Amino acid sequence: MVPLGLAFGAVITQSGLAWWWASAFAALIYAGSFEFLLVGLAAAVAPLGTIALTAFLVNVRHVFYTLSFPLHRVNGRLAKAYSTFALTDEAYALTTNERARSWPGRRILWLQAYMHLYWAGGATAGGLLGSLIPTSVTGLDFALTALFAVLALDAIRERRDDLPTPVLALLSALAARLLLPGQMMPAACVLFTAALLTRHLLTRMRTRRA
Structure with missing residues (x-):
């Protein structure tokens, strides 16, 4: 600090x-x-x-x-x-x-x-x-x-077992940089949040099926 x-x-x-x-x-x-x-x-x-x-x-x-x-x-x-x-x-x-x-x-x-x-x-x-x-x-x-x-x-x-999270963050940042370079930060945050919610929903669906 x-x-x-x-x-x-x-x-x-x-x-x-x-x-x-x-x-x-x-x-x-x-x-x-x-x-x-x-x-x-x-x-x-x-x-x-x-x-x-x-x-x-x-x-x-x-x-x-x-x-x-x-x-x-x-x-x-x-x-x-x-x-x-x-x-x-x-x-x-x-x-x-x-x-x-x-x-x-x-x-x-x-x-x-x-x-x-x-x-x-x-x-x-x-x-x-x-x-x-x-x-x-x-x-x-x-x-x-x-x-x-x-x-x-x-x-x-x-949290070595949670490797998909940093991967999703990196992909969100790269996508935002390519698609909206002038608004990279908010775009990356929106993409990352959407990716996390999608992963959460898919995990719940798999759990219910199991």
């Missing part, structure tokens, strides 16, 4: 925004992938409607996260509200694996709080130090993509 936050803060500074925008984005928005996109949208003074639609498309996956995220273990309305706000890809990956099934709500909440602190602290440091990075250095915005790749590889290693 700290190296990723550093990269985000540096991207903020290199885009022409003041360093404190990194702190504000990290503390108040706290949605890594959308924050990287928001830098370009804010720099281009994009309409609020465009920003809202982009935020929905990028973060709609969190709706599916809530189906298995252990929010019921977190006690108190304020604690539940913060845990919902701080639900990130990394927090979901850590709290829904086999080893985390016995974790109490307090541990889940503190894990999310520390991750939020690491992200905000890294972003602030990156924003302050970003001016020291030469403008010729490129690729810092790829840091989040690299993190998602690592999370995906870890998930594949943990």
Whole structure:
């Protein structure tokens, strides 16, 4: 989270925004992938409607996260509200694996709080130090993509028996890239969701026949 936050803060500074925008984005928005996109949208003074639609498309996956995220273990309305706000890809990956099934709500909440602190602290440091990075250095915005790749590889290693899922994801991404290159992300998400639903229905039909 700290190296990723550093990269985000540096991207903020290199885009022409003041360093404190990194702190504000990290503390108040706290949605890594959308924050990287928001830098370009804010720099281009994009309409609020465009920003809202982009935020929905990028973060709609969190709706599916809530189906298995252990929010019921977190006690108190304020604690539940913060845990919902701080639900990130990394927090979901850590709290829904086999080893985390016995974790109490307090541990889940503190894990999310520390991750939020690491992200905000890294972003602030990156924003302050970003001016020291030469403008010729490129690729810092790829840091989040690299993190998602690592999370995906870890998930594949943990669930070796579920190889069709990453294969479907890869095929959905390739099909979206070929058919709708300008809208690759939403198209890939729709194709992947449709593929998962189709596989689920076929599995149920086979189970009933058996």
